[in-house]
Amino acid sequence: MGMGLTLRVVAELARASVPIAAEAAGHRLRRDRVDARARRFGARTLEVLDVQLSVERQAELSPGRGYVYMFNHQSHLDIPVLYATLPSPTIRFVAKAELFRIPLWGAAMRQAEFIEVDRGDHAQAMAAMARAAALVGDGVSIAIAPEGSRSRDGRIGPLKKGGFHLAQGTGAPIVPVAIRGTIDILPRGARAMRGGVPVRVVIGAPIAAAGRPIEEPMAEVAAFLERYVEGN
Numbered sequence: 001m002g003m004g005l006t007l008r009v010v011a012e013l014a015r016a017s018v019p020i021a022a023e024a025a026g027h028r029l030r031r032d033r034v035d036a037r038a039r040r041f042g043a044r045t046l047e048v049l050d051v052q053l054s055v056e057r058q059a060e061l062s063p064g065r066g067y068v069y070m071f072n073h074q075s076h077l078d079i080p081v082l083y084a085t086l087p088s089p090t091i092r093f094v095a096k097a098e099l100f101r102i103p104l105w106g107a108a109m110r111q112a113e114f115i116e117v118d119r120g121d122h123a124q125a126m127a128a129m130a131r132a133a134a135l136v137g138d139g140v141s142i143a144i145a146p147e148g149s150r151s152r153d154g155r156i157g158p159l160k161k162g163g164f165h166l167a168q169g170t171g172a173p174i175v176p177v178a179i180r181g182t183i184d185i186l187p188r189g190a191r192a193m194r195g196g197v198p199v200r201v202v203i204g205a206p207i208a209a210a211g212r213p214i215e216e217p218m219a220e221v222a223a224f225l226e227r228y229v230e231g232n
Contacts, residue, residue, distance in 0.1 A: 002192040008048045009193060016041035017108070024108035031140075034112045035090050042083030049077075049185060052198040055085050059205035063089055066136030067175045067206065068167040072156055072225045073145035075182035077193075082177065085201045088141035094128070094163070097121075115142065117162070125162065129169040136170040146221065150188045154180075156225045164214050164221075173206035176221045178228035202228040 016037040023029040046053060061067060069086060071078060079093065097118035100106035110116065115132050118124045132142050146163040147156065167174050181199035186192075204224050209217045 002194075005049060005193045005195050006186075006191060009045050012041055012044045012048060015044075017105075020112055021104050021108040024111040025104070027111075029108070029111045031090060031113065038083045038091070042080040042085075045077070045080035046084050048195075049193060049197070050195045051081075051185070052196065053081075053085070054198070054200045056200075056202045057087070058203060061087050061175065061203075061206070063087065064139055066139050066170070066172050067141045068132075068136070068163075068170060068172050068209070069141060069143040069175050069177050070146050070163060070167075070221050071143065071177040072179055072229050073147050073150045074154055074179055075150060075186045075188070077182040077185050078145075078179050081179060081182060081199060081201060082143060086141070086143070086177070086203065090140045091143050092135060092140055094132070094142060094144040094166070097124070113140065119148075119162065129166050132166055133170045136172045142166070142170065142172070146218075151183065152188050154183045154229070156222065156229055159218055159222055161214060161218070164209065164218055167209045167217070168214065171210050174209050174217055174221060175206050176204040176224040178202040178204070178225050180229050200228075 020029065020034060020037060067088060071082060092113050092115060094115045094117055097116050100109055100116045113135060115128050117128045136142060144163040144166065146159040148160045151157055179201055181197055184197045185194050207217050207220050
């Protein structure tokens with residue numbers, strides 16, 4: 001329990017990310033290798049932490065189609081949980097621009113096709129939308145936290161429109177994903193992780209975004225997240 005678990009998870013992250021960074025530096029990075037390492041990292045992290053995982057899938061999703069997964073953000077542990085549970089074979093996350101400024105790491109993230117978003121740069125946001133649309137057209141699914149940051153108390157914060165504009169720009173359906181319990185493993189601001197914590201993931205049915213007023217899919221996603229994260 002505590003820092004020992006944290007160090008073991010960090011070791012798993014290094015085991016996944018160091019080869020990706022090395023291959024990116026040598027321009028040898030392949031999508032399928034990123035997929036395999038990300039999923040292995042997710043599965044190993046849950047194993048190390050002895051996560052008591054339950055998953056509910058409310059609809060069958062096509063493995064060859066790109067979706068936009070919208071998840072509530074409770075913890076840094078949300079990322080490995082999603083890689084371990086989402087059915088799409090290839091998933092890339094939308095991440096804040098600061099992460100892409102880290103030497104070596106940022107270049108590797110770009111080559112691995114993660115999507116950089118600078119909230120204060122409209123032109124960059126439009127470029128990110130174009131990259132996301134191209135990936136979705138190639139069967140890649142995109143994952144984004146529409147709250148924009150991790151919750152401090154586990155409750156759902158206001159959803160930002162940016163992710164929904166991105167979803168509309170890709171033309172892909174939105175799949176809402178509710179995560180409950182990761183905040184009890186590693187809450188915002190903490191360093192030591194807890195083991196043996198129950199985590200529940202509910203993967204909803206696709207929600208159409210294209211051709212609708214943006215407030216409609218926003219309301220549907222918010223209602224889903226509130227029901228499965230804050231409800232009993």
